[in-house]
Amino acid sequence: MKITEPAREIDVIYNTDVLVVGSGPGGLAAALGAARAGSEVTLLERFGCFGGNITAVGVEGFAWYRHDQTIDSEGVGIEFEERAKAAGASVAEPQSNSHAIDGEAFKWVADQLVMEAGITPMLHRMFVAPIMEGNAITGVIVESKAGREAILAKRVIDATGDADVAYRAGCPTVKQAKEDMIGTSVMFSMSGVNKQRFIDHVKADPHTYSDWAYGQWTIETTGKEDQMFSPFLRKPFEKAREAGLIPKHLDTISGTWGALYDTGDLTYLNLVHLLGFDGSDPEDLTRGEIEGRDQAMMAIEALKQFNPGCETAKLRNFGMTLGVRDTRKIDANYNMTEIDVREQATFDDSVGIFPEFIDGYGILILPTTGRYFQLPYRTLLPKGVDNLICAGRITGGDRVSHAATRNMMCCTVTGQGAGVAAALSVKRNESFGDLSVTALQTELKRQGVRLH
Ligand SMILES: Cc1cc2nc3c(=O)[nH]c(=O)nc-3n(C[C@H](O)[C@H](O)[C@H](O)COP(=O)(O)OP(=O)(O)OC[C@H]3O[C@@H](n4cnc5c(N)ncnc54)[C@H](O)[C@@H]3O)c2cc1C
Numbered sequence: 001m002k003i004t005e006p007a008r009e010i011d012v013i014y015n016t017d018v019l020v021v022g023s024g025p026g027g028l029a030a031a032l033g034a035a036r037a038g039s040e041v042t043l044l045e046r047f048g049c050f051g052g053n054i055t056a057v058g059v060e061g062f063a064w065y066r067h068d069q070t071i072d073s074e075g076v077g078i079e080f081e082e083r084a085k086a087a088g089a090s091v092a093e094p095q096s097n098s099h100a101i102d103g104e105a106f107k108w109v110a111d112q113l114v115m116e117a118g119i120t121p122m123l124h125r126m127f128v129a130p131i132m133e134g135n136a137i138t139g140v141i142v143e144s145k146a147g148r149e150a151i152l153a154k155r156v157i158d159a160t161g162d163a164d165v166a167y168r169a170g171c172p173t174v175k176q177a178k179e180d181m182i183g184t185s186v187m188f189s190m191s192g193v194n195k196q197r198f199i200d201h202v203k204a205d206p207h208t209y210s211d212w213a214y215g216q217w218t219i220e221t222t223g224k225e226d227q228m229f230s231p232f233l234r235k236p237f238e239k240a241r242e243a244g245l246i247p248k249h250l251d252t253i254s255g256t257w258g259a260l261y262d263t264g265d266l267t268y269l270n271l272v273h274l275l276g277f278d279g280s281d282p283e284d285l286t287r288g289e290i291e292g293r294d295q296a297m298m299a300i301e302a303l304k305q306f307n308p309g310c311e312t313a314k315l316r317n318f319g320m321t322l323g324v325r326d327t328r329k330i331d332a333n334y335n336m337t338e339i340d341v342r343e344q345a346t347f348d349d350s351v352g353i354f355p356e357f358i359d360g361y362g363i364l365i366l367p368t369t370g371r372y373f374q375l376p377y378r379t380l381l382p383k384g385v386d387n388l389i390c391a392g393r394i395t396g397g398d399r400v401s402h403a404a405t406r407n408m409m410c411c412t413v414t415g416q417g418a419g420v421a422a423a424l425s426v427k428r429n430e431s432f433g434d435l436s437v438t439a440l441q442t443e444l445k446r447q448g449v450r451l452h
Pocket of ligand 1: 021023024026027045046047051052054057059061062127159160161162164187270325407
């Protein structure tokens with residue numbers, strides 16, 4: 001059955017130069033990039049905090065790939081890490097030369113970054129539809145406790161993680177078949193862990209990246225990753241399955257612990273993996289939240305019974321929403337390829353670099369050798385709609401390229417690129433397609449981005 005939604009008049013509540021929809025690593029970086037390039041910027045977010053997966057899901061491993069030889073991205077992503085560190089909102093990450101960001105405290109850090117940059121903050125408003133004039137997007141319709149409202153904008157940046165704006169504006173998008181999507185996860189944290197006992201046990205029985213392959217999981221590496229330490233937990237869950245605490249078929253319960261604080265908080269527990277869920281389908285999201293929380297509780301009981309240091313620990317919190325890794329991407333003016341990310345691609349219109357770090361679809365390659373690739377401006381540009389640019393994990397590319405570009409630091413690179421492009425597009429009165437790449441790269445360099 002269908003019904004017709006009646007047409008209605010709604011208030012235009014705001015008119016802005018650059019509107020960023022979504023505030024994850026991509027959107028937050030985009031808003032800062034645009035504001036620092038001199039634009040008047042509004043940052044729209046459906047939840048009550050900025051930060052996207054960092055804060056709403058609790059994905060804290062911001063640069064867990066970084067080793068001595070890694071040549072890393074530069075720009076606003078490094079600033080996120082440094083600001084978190086300066087605010088006491090991070091802790092040394094166990095497998096790398098990096099700090100895990102405290103997802104809770106980063107809510108406050110992100111507020112500070114937004115307010116300092118003079119960005120207009122808009123929380124608790126959800127994008128629901130584009131406003132179009134022919135092929136051009138001229139604003140968005142939002143829903144909130146205040147009802148339905150309109151925001152007009154000269155340029156719109158889609159940083160929703162799901163390409164909501166591009167998709168609804170009519171741009172071509174692509175999505176893996178549900179069974180091929182990278183799994184979704186209910187992330188959670190525990191408190192009351194005996195840190196010394198936990199670490200002593202890790203040292204006595206260390207895991208490596210080769211442990212990622214077992215049961216139904218396979219992992220392709222270059223070989224150099226295999227014997228490197230990974231903060232991985234598998235054995236307690238095997239014991240729990242043998243003891244009947246976890247059903248035998250749930251061999252997907254295992255994974256990484258992220259950060260361990262002196263206070264006994266064990267956070268960013270990436271132990272629940274739900275396969276065959278589409279994060280752009282609310283039915284799957286509902287099922288994923290409920291099944292995921294149930295599996296997380298089983299995992300906690302297994303850790304209490306079978307992992308030294310966790311005996312008296314308890315659930316601290318679930319991520320406030322299901323963690324979704326893989327939904328729609330745009331079919332961009334240039335779609336990145338597997339060869340680009342594996343073979344150090346270079347581009348004349350580069351907006352930044354990212355190390356050779358590939359994690360997803362059964363591949364793990366760590367950037368331990370100094371190899372890196374560049375990201376072209378064209379990979380941010382959707383087809384068929386003017387005044388719209390994209391940032392974060394929705395930019396154009398094939399499966400394997402996304403296993404690299406979906407990573408949060410890389411999302412800040414495409415975010416800052418999109419933000420600066422939007423600001424300059426308004427200032428210079430040039431369309432995204434005609435924007436001067438020299439002007440874009442000059443401003444990105446001025447903002448501290450490494451382009452080549
Ligand atoms: C469980 C899990 C573990 C991961 N582990 C790692 C890791 O260790 N390291 C790593 O680098 N990456 C990791 N990733 C991947 C990484 O977190 C994402 O790819 C990255 O956060 C994507 O950034 P983004 O800005 O594109 O989108 P997101 O971080 O998803 O942010 C999108 C934002 O847009 C908002 N939004 C969405 N739709 C709307 C709408 N209609 N209206 C208004 N706002 C909207 C959302 O609320 C959100 O704040 C992990 C992902 C998951 C789910």
